[in-house]
Amino acid sequence: MLELLQVSKDYASPQGSIRVLEQVDLQLAAGSSLALTGESGCGKSTLLHLVAGLDLPDGGDIRLDGQSLTRLGEAGRAAWRRQRVALVFQQFNLIPSLPVADNLAFQARLAGRLERPWLDYLTRQLGLESLLGRYPEQLSGGQQQRVAVGRALAVRPQLLLADEPTGNLDEQTAEEVMALLLKLVADSGCSLLMVTHSLHLASRLDRQVRLSAGQLH
Numbered sequence: 775m776l777e778l779l780q781v782s783k784d785y786a787s788p789q790g791s792i793r794v795l796e797q798v799d800l801q802l803a804a805g806s807s808l809a810l811t812g813e814s815g816c817g818k819s820t821l822l823h824l825v826a827g828l829d830l831p832d833g834g835d836i837r838l839d840g841q842s843l844t845r846l847g848e849a850g851r852a853a854w855r856r857q858r859v860a861l862v863f864q865q866f867n868l869i870p871s872l873p874v875a876d877n878l879a880f881q882a883r884l885a886g887r888l889e890r891p892w893l894d895y896l897t898r899q900l901g902l903e904s905l906l907g908r909y910p911e912q913l914s915g916g917q918q919q920r921v922a923v924g925r926a927l928a929v930r931p932q933l934l935l936a937d938e939p940t941g942n943l944d945e946q947t948a949e950e951v952m953a954l955l956l957k958l959v960a961d962s963g964c965s966l967l968m969v970t971h972s973l974h975l976a977s978r979l980d981r982q983v984r985l986s987a988g989q990l991h
């Protein structure tokens with residue numbers, strides 16, 4: 775279970791400090807999915823980055839199965855980023871110098887969690903078997919995002935964080951990638967927190983919340 779307890783975040787600006795998140799409370803049960811929507815600049819990516827352990831809140835706490843992220847030191851936060859959460863970005867973010875097979879295994883290897891049968895299952899389900907020797911630049915956007923989904927889920931994270939995962943894809947490819955992502959998230963049993971501008975995509979997740987003026991609705 776993911777819990778955000780009174781989470782606040784400020785950024786410095788020339789006009790002084792700006793509060794982007796204002797004492798946000800949120801709970802996401804293990805194995806369930808939540809869509810985070812809201813206008814551009816409202817703080818959706820900020821919230822996702824905090825949960826990912828990429829940045830620290832200025833107030834409040836973030837907990838995963840009772841463990842507090844804000845009480846961890848740098849090494850503990852690095853382990854959180856490697857093993858407990860995984861990210862899928864709008865821009866795919868594959869490693870250009872590695873073929874698909876190594877991109878798929880990269881994070882699971884780094885986390886010491888590479889399970890070959892699970893990775894093979896993901897590879898088959900994502901339709902990537904014939905592309906394992908190719909490099910990212912030789913793939914379409916939809917193919918690249920399927921690799922990114924496989925790479926993230928190969929870790930067997932407790933929580934998958936997705937930031938506009940289909941934002942760079944045409945409508946039909948977005949549908950295909952989203953269907954695969956939802957099926958494989960269900961297969962892995964992890965929770966999903968997804969940022970999206972699309973109310974249609976948001977409606978496919980268990981719950982929807984909107985971020986506005988620093989608070990969730």
Ligand SMILES: Nc1ncnc2c1ncn2[C@@H]1O[C@H](COP(=O)(O)OP(=O)(O)OP(=O)(O)O)[C@@H](O)[C@H]1O
Nearest residue numbers: 785786787794812813814815816817818819820821
């Ligand atoms: N590192 C930073 N320093 C200062 N301000 C920042 C920083 N990162 C984000 N911001 C500001 O915080 C606000 C929230 O940004 P964030 O990227 O979280 O919004 P978002 O809802 O994800 O937007 P979008 O939908 O356009 O991606 C914006 O006003 C942004 O300019």
